[in-house]
Amino acid sequence: xxxxxxxxxxxxxxxxxxxxxxxxxxxxxxxxxxxxxxxxxxxxxxxxxxxxxxxxxxxxxxxxxxxxxxxxxxxxxxxxxxxxxxxxxxxxxxxxxxxxxxxxxxxxxxxxxxxxxxxxxxxxxxxxxxxxxxxxxxxxxxxxxxxxxxxxxxxxxxxxxxxxxxxxxxxxxxxxxxxxxxxxxxxxxxxxxxxxxxxxxxxxxxxxxxxxxxxxxx
DNA sequence: CGGGTTTGACCCGCGC
DNA sequence: GCGCGGGTCAAACCCG
Numbered sequence: 733x734x735x736x737x738x739x740x741x742x743x744x745x746x747x748x749x750x751x752x753x754x755x756x757x758x759x760x761x762x763x764x765x766x767x768x769x770x771x772x773x774x775x776x777x778x779x780x781x782x783x784x785x786x787x788x789x790x791x792x793x794x795x796x797x798x799x800x801x802x803x804x805x806x807x808x809x810x811x812x813x814x815x816x817x818x819x820x821x822x823x824x825x826x827x828x829x830x831x832x833x834x835x836x837x838x839x840x841x842x843x844x845x846x847x848x849x850x851x852x853x854x855x856x857x858x859x860x861x862x863x864x865x866x867x868x869x870x871x872x873x874x875x876x877x878x879x880x881x882x883x884x885x886x887x888x889x890x891x892x893x894x895x896x897x898x899x900x901x902x903x904x905x906x907x908x909x910x911x912x913x914x915x916x917x918x919x920x921x922x923x924x925x926x927x928x929x930x931x932x933x934x935x936x937x938x939x940x941x942x943x944x945x946x947x948x949x950x
Numbered sequence: 951c952g953g954g955t956t957t958g959a960c961c962c963g964c965g966c
Numbered sequence: 967g968c969g970c971g972g973g974t975c976a977a978a979c980c981c982g
Binding site: 951952953954955956957958959960961962963964965966 | 968971972974982
Binding site for chain 2: 858
C-alpha cells in the first residue's frame, strides 16, 4: 500500500507511511514527541536507521565525529499542529500562520547542542519557553534562499538529552561537500516524487512533507 | 572585514 | 478584549 495510514496507540497518534521506509521502522509521527520518545521507547537507534538506508557518508562522519551520542529516538510532527512540547503549534512562525511542510525531531544524548549535520546554521534567536526550564535556541540555514529552520533545546526531563527539530526542506546541497557526491545531491535536489536509494536529511524532510500532504487535508 | 552570536523588543495567534 | 506564550527581527557586539 502506497498510502500512509494513521494509528492510535495509547492515546497517541502514530503514522506509518508505506512510501517512506523510515516510517516503516517506527519513524513516528506523533502529536506529542516528548511523550512518544519516552513511552513508545522501542524506536530505532540512529545508527540503525543510517545502516538501514545508507545515508550519505557525511552524515556518518557527522555522527561519528561531532556527536557525543546519537539520537535514541525520533519523532516526526508531520501534522505540523503541535510543537515540541505537544502544545498548540499553530502559533505560527513569527506570527505568520505558516504551516511547516514537515518537522522531524531527534532526541539526542549529547553534551553539546550543536551537531554538525552537514549544513551551516546561523542562530537567530534564543528563548526561554514555559514547557521547559531550559532555553530553546533557534537556527536557520545560512544558505541563501534556504528557509530551513532548526530548533534545539535540552530535554526538560533529562538534561543529558538534546531535542532537535528541523522545519522545512533544504533546497540546496550541503555546503560541507567537497566535490564528491554531486550526482547524489542532484538527485536529492530534484525528483521529490521518487524515493532515492539513499536517504538524506532533505529526503527525510521531503518525506515528512509528503506524509503531511497525504495525511492532512488542507 | 566578514560572518556569526547575543539580546531585547516586537509581532501575532490562541485561549480564556 | 486581554494576556500569555512562542517565534522572529535587527542592531550591537564578538571573534577569527
